Amino acid sequence: xxxxxxxxxxxxxxxxxxxMSERRQLTNLAYRLxxxxxxxxxxxxxxxxxxxxxxxxxxxxxxxxGAWLTTVxxxxxxxxxxxARARRERYVGEWIPEPLPDRAEWIGGRPGAGSxxxxxxxxxxxxxxxxxxxxxxxxxxAERVAFVLHDVFRYPFAEVAEIVGRSPAACRxxxxxxxxxxxxxxxxxxxxxxxxDVVRAFKQAWEARDIDALIGLLAPxxxxxxxxxxxxxxxxxxxxxxxxxxxxxADRPAAAPGVTLEERTVNGQPGLVARLDGVTVSVMAFDVSxxxxxxxxxxxNPDKLRSWTTG
Numbered sequence: 001x002x003x004x005x006x007x008x009x010x011x012x013x014x015x016x017x018x019x020m021s022e023r024r025q026l027t028n029l030a031y032r033l034x035x036x037x038x039x040x041x042x043x044x045x046x047x048x049x050x051x052x053x054x055x056x057x058x059x060x061x062x063x064x065x066g067a068w069l070t071t072v073x074x075x076x077x078x079x080x081x082x083x084a085r086a087r088r089e090r091y092v093g094e095w096i097p098e099p100l101p102d103r104a105e106w107i108g109g110r111p112g113a114g115s116x117x118x119x120x121x122x123x124x125x126x127x128x129x130x131x132x133x134x135x136x137x138x139x140x141x142a143e144r145v146a147f148v149l150h151d152v153f154r155y156p157f158a159e160v161a162e163i164v165g166r167s168p169a170a171c172r173x174x175x176x177x178x179x180x181x182x183x184x185x186x187x188x189x190x191x192x193x194x195x196x197d198v199v200r201a202f203k204q205a206w207e208a209r210d211i212d213a214l215i216g217l218l219a220p221x222x223x224x225x226x227x228x229x230x231x232x233x234x235x236x237x238x239x240x241x242x243x244x245x246x247x248x249x250a251d252r253p254a255a256a257p258g259v260t261l262e263e264r265t266v267n268g269q270p271g272l273v274a275r276l277d278g279v280t281v282s283v284m285a286f287d288v289s290x291x292x293x294x295x296x297x298x299x300x301n302p303d304k305l306r307s308w309t310t311g
Contacts (some may be wrong), residue, residue, distance in 0.1 A: 023225040035097030081141035092230025102265035130285035145176030196270040214246035229301030280308035
């Protein structure tokens with residue numbers, strides 16, 4: 001005996017299917033706005049909860065359920081971004097966005113996530129590489145939402161204005177300001193293979209503790225930022241300058257007993273992952289320009305590494 005799943009008594013509800021098909025889009029949006037897959041998933045859950053608290057009559061009155069869901073999710077993110085600034089002021093050390101593995105390298109889901117991997121939920125394009133997300137972190141909440149909605153998801157400013165609560169002209173200015181930040185921080189185009197070669201060379205020089213080779217791979221003003229969240233040891237402030245960064249890594253042996261250092265894709269770009277006894281202890285993302293590394297972001301906070309660690 002089957003239970004009715006829709007208006008056709010046992011037939012799938014086409015409306016439900018259409019609503020649920022928006023989940024990936026909502027997760028993509030929320031991850032870019034919040035820099036955290038865990039928070040993005042919470043936002044999507046809250047968005048759907050608000051949809052299902054409405055009566056069928058209220059739902060039917062909505063012309064575009066997808067647009068309604070996007071508007072609600074964006075407003076939840078906007079509120080969270082305001083409170084996130086206060087939370088991150090209390091965060092121990094530097095805060096780095098949560099890194100995502102490539103589809104082929106997803107080795108363990110979140111509790112309750114089944115076999116679904118983040119590549120099925122978040123599209124790993126240029127708008128999720130670590131350098132891009134770090135620049136987004138420096139924006140005001142309204143600036144970030146206006147830019148992501150318009151420039152990444154192609155929403156017209158009239159719709160962005162309804163979400164942000166400002167005029168279309170003001171939203172256009174917000175997105176323009178954000179665009180200037182992105183352009184100023186974006187290095188010249190670098191082929192993925194070239195990035196991978198630089199990261200591989202860094203790995204080899206680090207394992208060999210070759211300071212001169214490390215310095216040669218780093219831009220003179222290179223920085224290295226670690227995020228331990230107060231849960232594991234990490235530098236509380238960014239390390240600045242090629243020699244200082246090189247010496248910092250040389251003093252922290254990559255090949256410590258039991259630790260393996262592997263080349264992996266991090267947010268769609270070549271990166272490194274350190275594992276100990278099958279557990280990921282660090283994920284490193286790199287910003288490469290030419291043949292030099294400008295920035296290294298090392299996430300060590302175990303709460304941000306669940307996507308990388310076998311359950």
